[in-house]
Amino acid sequence: MKPEGCSDCNAPDGRLVLALASSFLMADLIRYDLLVQDALRSVVRKVLADTARTGLIGDHHFNIAFKTQAPGVVAPAAVKSKFPDEMSIILQHEFWDLVVTQDAFEVSLHFSRKPERLVVPFDSITGFSDPSVPFGFKLEPRVPEQTASRAPAAAGKPEPPPAPAHPKAAPAKPPPPAAPTKPAQPAEKPAEPAGAAKVVSIDAFRKK
Numbered sequence: 001m002k003p004e005g006c007s008d009c010n011a012p013d014g015r016l017v018l019a020l021a022s023s024f025l026m027a028d029l030i031r032y033d034l035l036v037q038d039a040l041r042s043v044v045r046k047v048l049a050d051t052a053r054t055g056l057i058g059d060h061h062f063n064i065a066f067k068t069q070a071p072g073v074v075a076p077a078a079v080k081s082k083f084p085d086e087m088s089i090i091l092q093h094e095f096w097d098l099v100v101t102q103d104a105f106e107v108s109l110h111f112s113r114k115p116e117r118l119v120v121p122f123d124s125i126t127g128f129s130d131p132s133v134p135f136g137f138k139l140e141p142r143v144p145e146q147t148a149s150r151a152p153a154a155a156g157k158p159e160p161p162p163a164p165a166h167p168k169a170a171p172a173k174p175p176p177p178a179a180p181t182k183p184a185q186p187a188e189k190p191a192e193p194a195g196a197a198k199v200v201s202i203d204a205f206r207k208k
Contacts, residue, residue, distance in 0.1 A: 061092035070124030
């Protein structure tokens, strides 16, 4: 029996279960999700760069959401206090001095009838839409939390001192002092050769 809503009704049940199990067990080592998010950020960068150069075209305008507390975000204190987590801006009628760099965009807007300057890194963006088309997508803010948590551990570990470029040879140790030699003992009285004749005094055989 095949499960309801099966997109491949001709596939055997065992093969379908195996395919579903494999999709959950296989690890995405390439991280396609991050590649897609990087590509979408590139879309935002390209659209804003074109707008900074030529202005808005037709009825196109943009709604951009971002994290106000993300690293690199510059906004008035009153704005961050009013939107402590996330806020949206609309680039349509009243904005000027749009500047786009590789990592962020800057723009001037009115807040409470007062002109203010915003700096929004692309990594802090959570959403982008063009209501005139309509077209839009959501993004996960790329906050370096893991990098920051690993940094103190790496900083606390002392690095080994670098080895000298030309290490000096250790001075040669002087040879150990020679052990004192015992004074030569006087030679014993040499033994007489075995074949030598023994001289006996003749007086020993004279009669007294």
